[in-house]
Amino acid sequence: MIHIPKSEYSRRRKALMAQMEPNSIAILPAAAVAIRNRDVEHVYRQDSDFQYLSGFPEPQAVIVLMPGREHGEYVLFCRERNVERELWDGLRAGQEGAIRDFGADDAFPITDIDDILPGLIEGRDRVYSAMGSNPEFDRHLMDWINIIRANTHRGAQPPNEYVALDHLLHDMRLYKSTAEVKVMREAARISARAHIRAMQASRAGLHEFSLEAELDYEFRKGGAKMPAYGSIVAAGRNSCILHYQQNDAVLKDGDLVLIDAGCEIDCYASDITRTWPVSGKYSAEQKAIYELVLASQEAAFAEIAPNKHWNQAHEATVRVITAGLVKLGLLQGDVDELIASEAYKAFYMHRAGHWLGMDVHDVGEYKVGGEWRVLEVGMALTVEPGIYIAADNQNVAKKWRGIGVRIEDDVVVTKTGCEILTSGVPKTVAEIEALMAAARTCAA
Ligand code: GLY
Numbered sequence: 001m002i003h004i005p006k007s008e009y010s011r012r013r014k015a016l017m018a019q020m021e022p023n024s025i026a027i028l029p030a031a032a033v034a035i036r037n038r039d040v041e042h043v044y045r046q047d048s049d050f051q052y053l054s055g056f057p058e059p060q061a062v063i064v065l066m067p068g069r070e071h072g073e074y075v076l077f078c079r080e081r082n083v084e085r086e087l088w089d090g091l092r093a094g095q096e097g098a099i100r101d102f103g104a105d106d107a108f109p110i111t112d113i114d115d116i117l118p119g120l121i122e123g124r125d126r127v128y129s130a131m132g133s134n135p136e137f138d139r140h141l142m143d144w145i146n147i148i149r150a151n152t153h154r155g156a157q158p159p160n161e162y163v164a165l166d167h168l169l170h171d172m173r174l175y176k177s178t179a180e181v182k183v184m185r186e187a188a189r190i191s192a193r194a195h196i197r198a199m200q201a202s203r204a205g206l207h208e209f210s211l212e213a214e215l216d217y218e219f220r221k222g223g224a225k226m227p228a229y230g231s232i233v234a235a236g237r238n239s240c241i242l243h244y245q246q247n248d249a250v251l252k253d254g255d256l257v258l259i260d261a262g263c264e265i266d267c268y269a270s271d272i273t274r275t276w277p278v279s280g281k282y283s284a285e286q287k288a289i290y291e292l293v294l295a296s297q298e299a300a301f302a303e304i305a306p307n308k309h310w311n312q313a314h315e316a317t318v319r320v321i322t323a324g325l326v327k328l329g330l331l332q333g334d335v336d337e338l339i340a341s342e343a344y345k346a347f348y349m350h351r352a353g354h355w356l357g358m359d360v361h362d363v364g365e366y367k368v369g370g371e372w373r374v375l376e377v378g379m380a381l382t383v384e385p386g387i388y389i390a391a392d393n394q395n396v397a398k399k400w401r402g403i404g405v406r407i408e409d410d411v412v413v414t415k416t417g418c419e420i421l422t423s424g425v426p427k428t429v430a431e432i433e434a435l436m437a438a439a440r441t442c443a444a
Pocket residue numbers: 229260261271354360384408
């Protein structure tokens with residue numbers, strides 16, 4: 001399995017600590033276990049910031065980073081080993097494992113945190129934490145601070161500055177290292193196979209969930225623990241619902257099916273959309289819309305390179321799509337005026353992409369100082385233009401209604417442009433039709 005090496009977690013902690021103010025402390029909790037219903041838990045997914053700094057996969061843990069601390073800069077609070085619990089729920093690293101396998105300088109039982117952590121915070125001027133995102137943890141943090149405050153008459157020194165950690169940490173996460181790109185390539189490769197498998201399985205009479213099952217099969221077979229987000233399998237008019245997740249309608253001959261799905265490897269997401277005809281052949285109208293979306297995506301790729309700004313790719317898709325919709329008679333008027341009035345939003349209502357990484361909609365600012373961010377090597381993003389013509393849109397000729405097309409790929413900015421991580425899935429009309437025809441011949 002391809003994964004982030006241990007050395008990288010250590011490098012990240014050092015890089016973060018190098019940016020922290022002197023005499024400060026950073027405190028981050030692991031994700032909580034989410035209950036699905038009585039005695040049943042959701043599949044555990046570590047918090048992305050916590051994972052980024054530790055690679056530690058367990059709940060009930062807290063990272064403490066104290067740059068310059070003589071007795072160790074990285075302290076991990078985690079669950080103790082427990083023979084009985086481990087018999088039921090699986091192995092735990094324990095404090096020994098936290099040090100031996102996860103690089104902690106020191107480790108304590110999580111049950112001792114109220115006794116130990118105030119002492120670690122005491123005397124530090126500044127506390128970095130993800131304020132606001134976890135109210136329960138914020139309350140704990142205040143409790144620990146109040147323990148110190150209660151002792152000021154004995155000379156205890158509570159910190160006097162509280163700083164949001166996100167600003168530093170999320171900027172680090174925005175730039176993907178070689179190891180991260182490797183893991184993202186792997187997630188993309190598995191997801192590409194999943195889309196191909198779903199294309200090959202596509203038949204009228206099946207349900208949307210039948211194709212979702214094909215995706216899940218490849219995800220799990222590739223070693224992914226779970227999809228990076230709820231898979232969207234949207235056939236016919238459902239393709240015009242942007243975050244459709246019901247996935248239970250019947251696939252009909254003559255309809256398109258839009259699949260937006262990607263798996264997660266070592267907590268790194270992939271995010272792919274392809275749209276194909278259920279029965280293997282695009283109609284003239286479907287093909288016209290599809291090729292327009294594809295042309296807009298190609299135009300966007302050309303705008304992704306160092307020194308281009310974040311919005312250039314989006315602007316490119318807007319121009320190509322608006323001009324194309326005018327040509328097809330779906331919009332009327334002057335292209336520049338239609339762009340200025342955002343007339344295209346009736347058909348293309350979302351942006352061309354988002355940052356991609358540990359979170360499918362990854363962290364990182366899109367604007368800096370009020371200006372669109374300039375792209376740099378290692379930034380990862382999606383490119384996902386679409387056109388959606390609702391089935392009840394009375395403003396267009398009937399033949400166009402119910403067509404929804406999105407094409408989405410994942411890219412990483414390189415020195416000369418960008419690397420498309422998800423190019424393993426066929427994309428042109430000819431490629432998709434050929435793949436589907438071949439699958440039918442084999443099945444016949
Ligand atoms: N799958 C969510 C998105 O494409 O943004």
